[in-house]
Amino acid sequence: MFKVLVIAESSGDRLNVSTLEVCRAASELSAHLGGHWGMLVDQRAADSAGGLAPEVSVYDLQGVAYAGPEMLSDIAAQVARAVDMVIMPATSTGKDVMGRLAQKLDAPLAQDCTGFEVMAGSPVFKRALYGGKVIAHVKLSGELSLVSFRPRSYEPILQSDEVVKARPCELLLPELKAAVTLRSKASSQRPEVTEASFVVSGGRGLQGPENWHVLEDLLDALGPDAALGCSRPVSDENWRPHSEHVGQTGRAVAPDLYIAVGISGATQHVAGIARSKCILAINKxxxxxxxxVADYGIVGDLFEVVPSLAAAIRSGP
Ligand SMILES: Cc1cc2nc3c(=O)[nH]c(=O)nc-3n(C[C@H](O)[C@H](O)[C@H](O)COP(=O)(O)OP(=O)(O)OC[C@H]3O[C@@H](n4cnc5c(N)ncnc54)[C@H](O)[C@@H]3O)c2cc1C
Known part of the structure; x- marks a missing residue:
């Protein structure tokens, strides 16, 4: 029977949203291919995994704060041979882990896929190329295949009432050259730019880091599921952190609403926002x-338009 294994990414006792999305992909893959699926997860997040996956295997990091790509790929390599397909979110960690796993196991890998279809009984994965202008259909051959799915390609799977008992895995922890002993969350309580439903991105039109409060006010009006993004020159200038850089060389986002403020719309930026459900551009x-590429556009000075937009959202329909 075809078996799919999800390598979970977690923060403390919580599974990351991108992992819940990949669980949906695993469930659909196993349904289409007549198989079943399970999850490999850090022991600390085992309870969150219990009502999600039909089978949960846990590993114990024995005091290590966080399993980085080096450790996670070593752990995954010990169980991957028992399944037909291993999948992960195409986050920066996920892509790194899968690359290492492909090398360790000499297995074929399709990175950053956005979906799949079954053709003649085999899964064929879709990958967006050239900023989404071309969709490649990738078929993997071999006994084991590795796939990472781009965040927000699937709806997160929902918790079921069924409680699944986690099964501990007897795994050897690799000896690491460097181990993370502490991870603390950045001061922002905002979601990751790849996971948010609303993304407000600022470009050079903002004129400097001191003006970002204009976007933060709009973010507050949109609510807790909104995240900040930026164009590359903005992060190159250190106005904003690189984790917010959106585009071909940054993060690819797919929110329900992307608001581009003072961004010209260079092809390299547009490559990272093409999967947004709706794009609103504000530019003078x-x-x-x-x-x-925008669905809606406002021509005007962002320093007037953005505060009015935030006020209109706050005052409701
Ligand atoms: C190999 C390569 C990879 C790249 N990868 C990326 C990438 O991943 N992501 C990315 O973003 N870029 C990337 N770039 C850079 C890209 O080509 C553009 O230079 C960049 O996106 C432009 O950023 P911007 O829109 O913020 O700035 P600009 O192009 O300078 O645009 C600023 C905009 O703000 C508007 N504006 C100014 N003042 C106001 C105001 N008061 N009110 C309203 N509007 C105003 C202007 O009309 C203008 O359209 C890459 C380039 C290369 C060569």
Missing amino acids: DPAAPIFK
Whole structure:
């Protein structure tokens, strides 16, 4: 019977949203291929996994704060041979783990997929190329295949009432050259830019880091499921952290609503936002290329438009 294994990413006792999305992909894959699926998870998050996956295997990091790609790929390599397919979210950690796993197990890998279809009984994975202009259909051959799915390609799986007892795995922890002993959350309580339903991104039009409060006010009006993004020059100038950089060389986002503020719409930026369900552009230049990809556009000075928009959202329909 075809077996799919999800390698979970977790923070403390909580599974990351991108892992819940990949669980949905695993459930659909096993349903289409007549198999079953399970999850490999850090012991600390085992309780969260209990009502989600039909089978849960846990490993104990024995005091190590966080399993980075080096450790996680070593752990996954010990169980991957018992399954037909291993999947992970295509986060920076997930892509790193899967690359290492492919090398360790000499297995074929499709990174950053956005979906799959079954053709002649085999899964064929979809990958967006050239900023989403071309969709490659990738078929993997071999006894074991590895796939990472781009965040927000699937709806997160929902908790079921069924409690599944986690099964501990007897695994050897690798000897690491460097181990993470402490992880603390950055001061922002905002979701990751790849996981948020609303993303407000600022570009060079903001003129400097001191003006970001304008976007933060809009973010507050949108609520807790909104995250900040930025264009590459903004992070290159250290106005904002690189984790917020959106585009071809940054994070690919797929929110329900992407608001591009003072961003011209260069192809490299647009490559990272093409999967947004709706794009609103705010730019003072009516000829800015961002308006070609936007669903809605406001031509005007962002320092006037954004506060009015935030006020309108706060006052409701
Ligand atoms: C190999 C390579 C990879 C790259 N990867 C990325 C990437 O991943 N992501 C990325 O973003 N870029 C990337 N770039 C850079 C990209 O080509 C653009 O240079 C960059 O996206 C432009 O950033 P911007 O829109 O913030 O700035 P600009 O192009 O300078 O645009 C600023 C915009 O703000 C508007 N504006 C100014 N003042 C106001 C105001 N008061 N009110 C309203 N609007 C205003 C202007 O009309 C203008 O359209 C890459 C480039 C290369 C060569």
